[in-house]
Amino acid sequence: MSTDRGRTPRSGNRALLALSHSAAWLYAAALLLPLYYLIVSSFKDNLSVLDTPFALPTSVTLGNFAKAFDDAQLGPGLANSALVALGAAALTIVLAVPAAYGIVTSPGRLGQVLEGIFSAGFLIPGFAALVPTVLLAIALNQFQTRQFLVAFLPSTALPLSVVLLVQFMRAIPRELEESAAMDGASRLKILTAIYLPLVMPGVVTVTILNLINFWNEYLFALILNGPDPEIRTAQVALPTLISATSTDYAVLAAGVLITLLPIYLAYAVASRRMEQALLQGALKG
Amino acid sequence: MxxxxxxxxxxxxxxxxxxxxxxxxxxxxxxxxxxxxxxxMFVISTLDWGGFLATPEAAGLANYRKVFADEDFWTAARNSILQLVVVLPIMLPTSFMLGYFLTLRRRGHGALRIIFFTPALISLAALGAVFYAVFQPQGLLNAGLTSVGLRSLATPWLANDTTALPAIMLVNLWSGIGFTAILFSTRLASVPGEVYEAASLDGCGHWRTMWLIAYPIIKGYFGVLSMLQFLWVLFASAGLILILTRGGPGTSSTTLAYLMYDKAFVESEIGYSQAVGVVLFAIGLVGMLVIRRTFRDQT
Structure with missing residues (x-):
């Protein structure tokens, strides 16, 4: 800010604010422009996408959407995505809730050590282990199956899910557990009847976060689940609309919108919760 | 008890x-x-393995010797480092300043927040597809340049070996800055208001408040987000490269993460691929330690 030297701080401040204001909106415009392009292109024909990229469509037809749906076989793709995302998110919760319970209630250092092991997972980029994971799938005779992807994906989400759930569980007073134990309740009963209802907000947050990440997963879905149109996910199906020589950009844009629709619909319904989930997720990252 | x-x-x-x-x-x-x-991964990097269905044989450090003698590896290493040293120093300070701007709650900050948040919901495949269209010869970018009289700058961005990697970096920045800014603003919102008031009474402008007061308070968090984006750029952009350029033209946009993918799944040199993976893992570890040291809280 050497240019501000000699001026009063107030006028320098005002100039800086005006500059930041323009910069923020310039970036916002840069974010919106490709999205505008995406939406208008999906209603045009390929020729006008190429000739007049900024123009609004002259007529509103859903032809591109139907063609994208057929060409990339998005019907089974979306169904597979839903199946994989829901299955993997459910499995993650089944694994992570008891794990967090074990960590919170284990005596002394044991709980800390366990939590440390899961936290260390933040430092491991799952992508690094892509090739050995393929070998594991082949060894188990499960390569390019949906069930292997469902079984695998939770491992990428466990560190964050466990650590977030631990934080929610720490807020529960331990006396609740002790008095239930006095009454003869089993540990499993204590977990499902006392802890689980109290950490439901945490379970919801973690599940939203995992559903978004699993729905959007690309490379692992491409390699582990494979390109077979019957079992591939929507994210793997979408790039098949790109062809080096004859891409129909209008159809591609429509395809992108179809795969984005479920996420943005969910966002419109539960924007606050989704923002919170993503923020908390990144905070721990 | x-x-x-x-x-x-x-x-x-x-x-x-x-x-x-x-x-x-x-x-x-x-x-x-x-x-x-x-x-x-470490074990496989010492094997000679020519495809997923072939029988592996012990190879000692032969894969590493091959990797370090390979020109493509050094090109990929250069590209990865270039990508990191261009993207991170632009993304993090910009996001921090935008995040600070958001916490001032000026008019329109609610709309900005929503717009900044949108890229966080877009999948890598959708991101790749959108920017494939944006960068094509008759795409949005060239049309935009032509309409503001910069037609001479128009180029087939993904098919030109000097612009392919910068195009990837542009997508990294496009999708990364907004969400990171929101994260910064959430963290900055937890800084007590009195801190800012005191700064303002002392005659501190926003620039100085931002860098001399707010930044030291959230320095540790700046480090956490740096690590997050460091890992993201180093590893996750492989998927983006796969959709947009396949590492080309030639090897001009091949990064280490993409090289690891390409060697395993396209060229069936699994041992080589995993040796690259080990190098990549080591770079990731060293980078994280460096970032951690740099941004350690002094308090």
Whole structure:
């Protein structure tokens, strides 16, 4: 800010604010422009996408959407995505809730050590282990199956899910557990009847976060689940609309919108919760 | 606990011994699908393995010798480092300043927040597809340049070996800045208001408040987000490169992460691929340590 030297701080401040204001909106415009392009292109024909990229469509037809749906076989793709995302998110919760319970209630250092092991997972980029994971799938005779992807994906989400759930569980007073134990309740009963209802907000947050990440997963879905149109996910199906020589950009844009629709619909319904989930997720990252 | 009755203590001890068991399934899952494959990567890097269905043979350090003698590896290493040293120093300070701007709650900040948040929901495949269209010869970018009289700058961005990698970096920035700015603003919002008021009374402008007061308070968090984006750029952009350029033209946009993918799944040189993976893992570890040291809280 050497240019501000000699001026009063107030006028320098005002100039800086005006500059930041323009910069923020310039970036916002840069974010919106490709999205505008995406939406208008999906209603045009390929020729006008190429000739007049900024123009609004002259007529509103859903032809591109139907063609994208057929060409990339998005019907089974979306169904597979839903199946994989829901299955993997459910499995993650089944694994992570008891794990967090074990960590919170284990005596002394044991709980800390366990939590440390899961936290260390933040430092491991799952992508690094892509090739050995393929070998594991082949060894188990499960390569390019949906069930292997469902079984695998939770491992990428466990560190964050466990650590977030631990934080929610720490807020529960331990006396609740002790008095239930006095009454003869089993540990499993204590977990499902006392802890689980109290950490439901945490379970919801973690599940939203995992559903978004699993729905959007690309490379692992491409390699582990494979390109077979019957079992591939929507994210793997979408790039098949790109062809080096004859891409129909209008159809591609429509395809992108179809795969984005479920996420943005969910966002419109539960924007606050989704923002919170993503923020908390990144905070721990 | 000290004043608990004998019966209570016994029951709670009985409870505690088996509680650890609840963590075991998750621990096993994590070991099988994450730690196991990671360890296997180191082992595979010492094998001569020409495809997933071939029989591997021990090769010692031959893969590493091959990797370090390979021109493509050094090109990929250069590209990865270039990508990191261009993207991170632009993304993080910009996001921090935008995040600070958001916390001032000027007019329109609510709309900005929503717009900044949108890229966080877009998948890598959708991002790739959108920018494939934006960068094509008759795409949005060239049309935009032509309409503002910069037609001479128009080029087939993804097919030109000097612009392919910068195009990837542009997508990294496009999708990364907004969400990172929101994260910064959330963290900055937890800084007590009195801190800013005191700064303002002392005649501090926003520039100085931002860098001399707000930044030191959230320095540790700046480090956390740096690590997050460091890992993201180093590893996750492989998927983006796969969709947009396949590492080309030639090797001009091949990064280490993409090289690891390409060698394993396109060229069937699995040992080589995993040797690159080990190098990549080491770079990731060293980078994280450096970032951690740089942004350690002094308090």
């Amino acid at each position: 000290a004043r608990a009755t004998g019966g209570r203590r016994a029951s709670s001890r009985r409870l505690s011994t088996a509680r650890v068991g609840f963590s075991l399934p998750a621990l096993l899952w994590y070991g099988l699908f994450m730690i196991g494959p990671l360890v296997a």
